[in-house]
Structures are given as structure tokens and as C-alpha cells.
Amino acid sequence: MSVLIRRNAMRVGRGSSIIHPVIVRITHWVNAAAMVIMIMSGWQIHNAYPTLPFEFPAVLALGSDLTGALRWHFAAMWLLAVNGSIYFVYGLVSGRFVSKLMPIRPSDVIRDFRAALAGRLEHGDQSTYNAVQRLLYAGVIGAGILIVLTGVSIWKPVQFRILTTLFGDFDAARLIHFAAMSVIVLFLIVHVVMAILVPASLRAMIRGR
Amino acid sequence: MSRNSRPPHPDTVPILRETAGHLDSSTRRLFLRGALGLGTLTLLCGCDVVDGISAETVLSRMSDFNDRVQAWLFSPQRLAREYPESAITRPFPFNSFYTPNSPDQAPVIDPVKYHLNVSGLVDDRSDWTLVRLYALPRVTQITRHICIEGWSAVGKWSGVRFSDFLRLVGADLRAKYVTFHCDDRYTTSIDMPTALHPQTILAFWFDDAVLPRRYGFPMKLRVPTKLGFKNPKHIGEIEVGNDYTGGYWETYGYNWFSGL
Numbered sequence: 001m002s003v004l005i006r007r008n009a010m011r012v013g014r015g016s017s018i019i020h021p022v023i024v025r026i027t028h029w030v031n032a033a034a035m036v037i038m039i040m041s042g043w044q045i046h047n048a049y050p051t052l053p054f055e056f057p058a059v060l061a062l063g064s065d066l067t068g069a070l071r072w073h074f075a076a077m078w079l080l081a082v083n084g085s086i087y088f089v090y091g092l093v094s095g096r097f098v099s100k101l102m103p104i105r106p107s108d109v110i111r112d113f114r115a116a117l118a119g120r121l122e123h124g125d126q127s128t129y130n131a132v133q134r135l136l137y138a139g140v141i142g143a144g145i146l147i148v149l150t151g152v153s154i155w156k157p158v159q160f161r162i163l164t165t166l167f168g169d170f171d172a173a174r175l176i177h178f179a180a181m182s183v184i185v186l187f188l189i190v191h192v193v194m195a196i197l198v199p200a201s202l203r204a205m206i207r208g209r
Numbered sequence: 210m211s212r213n214s215r216p217p218h219p220d221t222v223p224i225l226r227e228t229a230g231h232l233d234s235s236t237r238r239l240f241l242r243g244a245l246g247l248g249t250l251t252l253l254c255g256c257d258v259v260d261g262i263s264a265e266t267v268l269s270r271m272s273d274f275n276d277r278v279q280a281w282l283f284s285p286q287r288l289a290r291e292y293p294e295s296a297i298t299r300p301f302p303f304n305s306f307y308t309p310n311s312p313d314q315a316p317v318i319d320p321v322k323y324h325l326n327v328s329g330l331v332d333d334r335s336d337w338t339l340v341r342l343y344a345l346p347r348v349t350q351i352t353r354h355i356c357i358e359g360w361s362a363v364g365k366w367s368g369v370r371f372s373d374f375l376r377l378v379g380a381d382l383r384a385k386y387v388t389f390h391c392d393d394r395y396t397t398s399i400d401m402p403t404a405l406h407p408q409t410i411l412a413f414w415f416d417d418a419v420l421p422r423r424y425g426f427p428m429k430l431r432v433p434t435k436l437g438f439k440n441p442k443h444i445g446e447i448e449v450g451n452d453y454t455g456g457y458w459e460t461y462g463y464n465w466f467s468g469l
Contacts, residue, residue: 156282156468
């Protein structure tokens with residue numbers, strides 16, 4: 001009920017009210033920078049001893065070698081952690097996560113996904129997300145939590161031993177860390193393509209409306 | 210920053226003259242650079258936006274910060290996981306700091322002529338023969354060796370608890386660092402809390418046999434709470450001291466603490 005009211009209130013105020021508060025916009029762009037550093041340095045770390053039988057192209061890898069890549073990775077992780085915490089706590093406390101992303105009904109996702117493929121999905125109203133967007137945003141937040149937890153468990157497998165054991169020991173945690181990265185990169189591709197196709201969404205994340 | 214929306218305070222001009230007025234432009238620029246260099250924000254700026262503060266400087270400072278965080282996180286009691294015999298990785302991987310990365314390059318050490326030197330802040334600086342070292346009380350562990358490159362392997366090491374050895378030679382246990390000088394010219398150093406951790410051992414045996422040449426004959430420091438490169442092989446000298454000594458890989462930029 002309260003969700004309905006809040007969403008209606010947003011609809012009424014459309015056009016004049018702020019869609020993305022300034023804290024969301026700042027943390028979004030800081031997160032974008034931190035994530036790109038983490039992903040590209042992570043690729044260089046993978047290249048040092050490829051667990052999966054391929055290497056990432058050198059142009060896409062950050063850090064001249066393993067040493068440089070690790071220094072980037074372990075510096076940017078603090079930026080990601082501090083910024084991510086602000087975003088996460090704000091999202092929970094303000095009710096933004098619930099009002100923007102809930103509910104996610106499978107039937108709505110299927111309907112909106114079909115509409116998107118047919119090119120019939122409405123993107124005129126930037127204040128509400130369609131079901132596919134909700135699923136993707138909620139999913140990438142989940143992948144973000146997973147990549148941080150697996151990251152901690154392979155950074156400190158002795159000090160956070162329980163966490164490492166939970167993920168099935170060091171090697172498994174490292175693979176899950178990689179899988180979460182893959183999910184995030186796939187999301188990023190879709191996200192950037194959609195931002196280009198729907199410039200109003202990009203404008204909203206810069207100017208707020 | 211300098212938008213004149215409010216009238217300036219009457220004292221502003223004299224105060225500015227008193228303080229900032231004395232700074233020449235280059236000093237002011239230096240101050241501004243310093244101010245901009247603070248914090249992780251610089252990380253976003255990258256290397257060339259603020260000249261004088263390179264990405265390298267920021268990354269080095271962050272690595273030092275990570276040393277302090279890891280020392281704070283490290284628990285002297287928390288133990289690395291120990292595994293059953295069935296989990297042992299065979300063959301155990303070989304890795305070295307020299308090129309080519311081949312066991313043929315490992316030093317050949319004569320067990321009869323071998324002596325371990327103990328130096329720095331210790332009461333007893335006498336040399337140790339292998340016969341004396343082998344006679345020390347023995348503990349065994351099956352733990353995971355985790356390499357900074359990302360691979361890991363489970364091995365079985367036996368030897369004396371390093372804390373027992375340090376007490377035996379009357380080392381100053383309040384000293385900051387223990388440095389290892391190896392017979393293949395490798396060096397590394399660790400913090401005293403890690404040196405005193407119950408699972409930190411001087412290993413003379415590997416997989417129930419004398420530690421083979423490829424894995425560090427006659428002795429290797431086994432530290433399951435640190436990355437592989439902090440587990441030096443072919444140790445020739447152990448030095449206790451308060452001055453930071455770094456190590457071979459550390460000079461190339463690997464994080465010094467590298468705890469697990």
C-alpha cells in the first residue's frame with residue numbers, strides 16, 4: 001500500500017521533481033569509476049596465472065604487470081567499499097531500494113522482456129523502472145554483494161576463515177569472484193547500451209531529472 | 210569557492226595579509242598539490258591531472274595503508290585451516306623468483322658445511338648446524354600455500370615452531386621485524402606477531418621426507434598466514450631488528466605484509 005502511494009506521488013511530481021537524489025548520482029559515478037578500476041586490474045591479476053584457459057587482452061588490463069594490477073586492485077577496493085556502503089545504507093534506509101525495485105513479478109518480467117525485444121517497451125517515464133530494469137538492478141546489487149564477500153574471502157582466507165569455508169574454500173571462492181565479475185560486466189554492457197539508446201535515462205543520472 | 214555572495218568579514222583582509230600573503234606562488238601551489246593529493250579522491254583523478262602527484266605515489270601510500278590495516282586485522286590466535294592427508298596436492302608446484310623458473314637453478318647446499326647464522330637483537334648469536342636444528346622439537350602441519358599469482362596448493366611441512374626457536378636464541382620478542390637472508394640471494398621480512406604465530410614454523414621436512422632442494426633445502430619458513438613469497442626457502446641467516454628491511458619482491462612493489 002505504502003509502495004503504491006509513494007509511486008503515485010512520484011508520478012504526480014514527474015517532470016519537476018528529482019528522480020535521482022544527489023547522493024545517488026554521486027555514488028553512482030564514483031562506483032562506476034571504482035568498478036572499472038577493479039574489473040580491469042582484476043583482469044590483469046587473472047592474466048598472471050589464468051585459472052580459466054584464456055587471457056584478457058593487454059589493452060583492457062590495468063597495471064603494467066601483476067604488481068601494478070594488485071596495487072590498483074587493493075587501492076580501489078577502499079573507494080568501492082566506502083562508496084558502496086554509502087549507497088547501500090542510503091538505499092535501505094531511505095526506502096529507495098524497495099520503492100524503485102520492488103515488487104519483481106516473474107510475469108511482469110516476461111511481459112516487459114517480450115515488449116523490449118519487440119521494441120515496444122515504454123521508456124518515457126524515467127521515475128519508474130519496468131520489470132526488466134528492476135530485475136537487472138536488483139541482480140547487479142546482489143552480484144556486487146557477492147563479489148565483495150568473495151573478494152574478502154580470498155583476500156583474507158585465514159582472518160575471515162568462516163566466509164572462505166562458506167564459499168567452498170579458496171579456489172572455489174576465487175571462481176565465484178570471477179563469475180560475479182562476469183555477471184557485472186554483462187550487466188554493464190546492457191546498461192551502457194540502454195543509456196545510449198535512452199539518453200533521458202543518462203540525463204537523469206547526471207542532472208537528477 | 211570564491212563566490213562573493215556574502216560581504217567579506219571586516220578582518221578578512223588583514224588576516225589574509227598576515228598569513229597567505231607571506232606565501233609565494235610556488236609555495237601556495239605546493240600546498241594546493243598537497244591538499245589535492247590527500248585521500249582516495251586522487252585515485253579518481255589518475256596520474257596526469259594533478260602533476261607532481263603520480264598514480265604511483267598514491268598507490269604506494271595505499272599499499273602502506275594496507276600494511277597497517279592487515280597488521281590490525283591479524284589475530285595471533287586465529288589458525289589457518291589444516292587439511293587431511295588426502296587433500297595434499299601432488300606433485301606440489303615449484304615456483305621461484307629467478308629465471309628461468311626451473312628447479313635446476315635452485316642452490317646446491319652441502320648439508321655438512323651448512324650453518325645457519327642468527328643476527329641482530331638476539332642473546333645467542335652462535336651458528337646452527339643441521340644436526341642441532343634437526344634435534345629441535347618437531348610439529349607437522351598440512352596447510353594451503355596460496356601464491357600471489359592466484360594458484361594454491363596443499364602441502365605437508367614439519368619443523369620447529371618459529372616462536373620456540375626465537376625464544377631459544379633469546380630474541381627480543383618486542384622487535385618489529387624478522388628478516389630472512391637466503392642462500393639463493395632471496396630476502397624477505399615479516400612482522401613479529403606473525404613470527405610468533407603458532408603455525409609459523411622453520412620447516413626441515415616436506416611430505417615426511419627431508420625438504421628437497423626444489424622446495425628450499427635445508428630449511429624454509431612456512432607461514433600459512435601469509436602469501437607464498439613470504440615463505441622464504443634456503444634460509445642462511447635470520448636477523449631480528451627494528452629497522453624495516455623489506456625484501457626482494459617488496460622492492461618491486463608487492464605489498465609487504467601480504468597476510469592471509
